[in-house]
Amino acid sequence: MISRRTAIQAAAALALLGTLHTASAQSSDSAWPTRAVKLVVPYAAGGYADTRARLIAEALGKALGQPVVIDNRAGAGGVTGTDVIAKATDGHTFGFGSPGPLVTNPMLMKKMPYDAKTAFKPIILIEQAPLFLTTAPNQPFKSLQELLAYAKAKPGDVTFGSSGVGGAHHLSGELLAYQTQTKMTHVPYKGGSLAATDLMGGHLVMMFEMGYSALPSIKANKINALAVSSKNRLSVLPNVPTLDEAGVKGFEAYNWLGMVAPASAPDAVVAKLNQAVNNALKNDAALRQMIEGSGGMIVGGTPAAYGQFIEAERAKWGPVIRNANISLD
Numbered sequence: 001m002i003s004r005r006t007a008i009q010a011a012a013a014l015a016l017l018g019t020l021h022t023a024s025a026q027s028s029d030s031a032w033p034t035r036a037v038k039l040v041v042p043y044a045a046g047g048y049a050d051t052r053a054r055l056i057a058e059a060l061g062k063a064l065g066q067p068v069v070i071d072n073r074a075g076a077g078g079v080t081g082t083d084v085i086a087k088a089t090d091g092h093t094f095g096f097g098s099p100g101p102l103v104t105n106p107m108l109m110k111k112m113p114y115d116a117k118t119a120f121k122p123i124i125l126i127e128q129a130p131l132f133l134t135t136a137p138n139q140p141f142k143s144l145q146e147l148l149a150y151a152k153a154k155p156g157d158v159t160f161g162s163s164g165v166g167g168a169h170h171l172s173g174e175l176l177a178y179q180t181q182t183k184m185t186h187v188p189y190k191g192g193s194l195a196a197t198d199l200m201g202g203h204l205v206m207m208f209e210m211g212y213s214a215l216p217s218i219k220a221n222k223i224n225a226l227a228v229s230s231k232n233r234l235s236v237l238p239n240v241p242t243l244d245e246a247g248v249k250g251f252e253a254y255n256w257l258g259m260v261a262p263a264s265a266p267d268a269v270v271a272k273l274n275q276a277v278n279n280a281l282k283n284d285a286a287l288r289q290m291i292e293g294s295g296g297m298i299v300g301g302t303p304a305a306y307g308q309f310i311e312a313e314r315a316k317w318g319p320v321i322r323n324a325n326i327s328l329d
Helices: 004-031 048-064 076-086 099-108 144-153 168-180 192-200 211-219 267-283 285-293 303-324
Strands: 037-041 068-072 093-097 120-135 159-162 185-188 206-210 224-228 254-262
Touching (some): 048 120, 048 254, 048 267, 048 285, 068 076, 076 093, 099 254, 099 303, 120 267, 120 303, 144 168, 144 224, 168 185, 192 211, 206 211, 211 224, 254 267, 267 303
Parallel strands (some): 037 093, 159 206
Antiparallel strands (some): 120 206, 120 224
């Protein structure tokens, strides 16, 4: 039989071990990073996510005191690279999260290599990027209401292009049809530039385009912007009304970019990354200009706020996807 004194000594020893383990973990987290940090971009180099990621990596390198390298892992609509983030176990691999891999692809694909709801910890929402509802100059529509009146009068005749099934361009068009109870015809392309070319040539009636690609053509009068998908007007084109102002009440749609960590990442590390990116969003002039100059909206905030945003996006897009019967399988 163990004596009372022995039991007390054993309990004290266990408590001390627990304290030492906690202190060691806290010390380890405070010393992080101990080597280069990898940021996975689940898209090809040179695109929307990659250009922002490289400026963020530069700012993080200065803040963390270690090199921060970009690893482009394109494929499967962002799923390939996002899977790399989900399965990372080295404590120094994180990456960028966007609507497809985190929200809509799990609704569009029967098989996913990760569980989007449990495989990640949100770090920070970096940017919300509104889309412009655009038409070609040779189209007769001078306002969104004229376009919608035509769509109601001739169901299916309004064609809208996109860079592919399930992306922000496509789903924004489906959301418009869903909220206005109109029938429109989606025309997917293998890339946004091909769709934009056909839009300018008058082969499509309309297209939702992100600012970084649409603004040069809008300013050159190659396409017309009837409305923007944000809640408020944008300073880059202050005369373009929101869809809400133009008559589609409550309409909001964004492409967006955030950072996520594997679910195993310590909260202290997530907090350190969150603070560093928040500081970059406030103080890095080049990063701010890249986002705001292309019609984007700087967000920032807490990991919890980003997590709540992702959940709200899931609740929003689920009914739209089901109503339009969209699938990537």
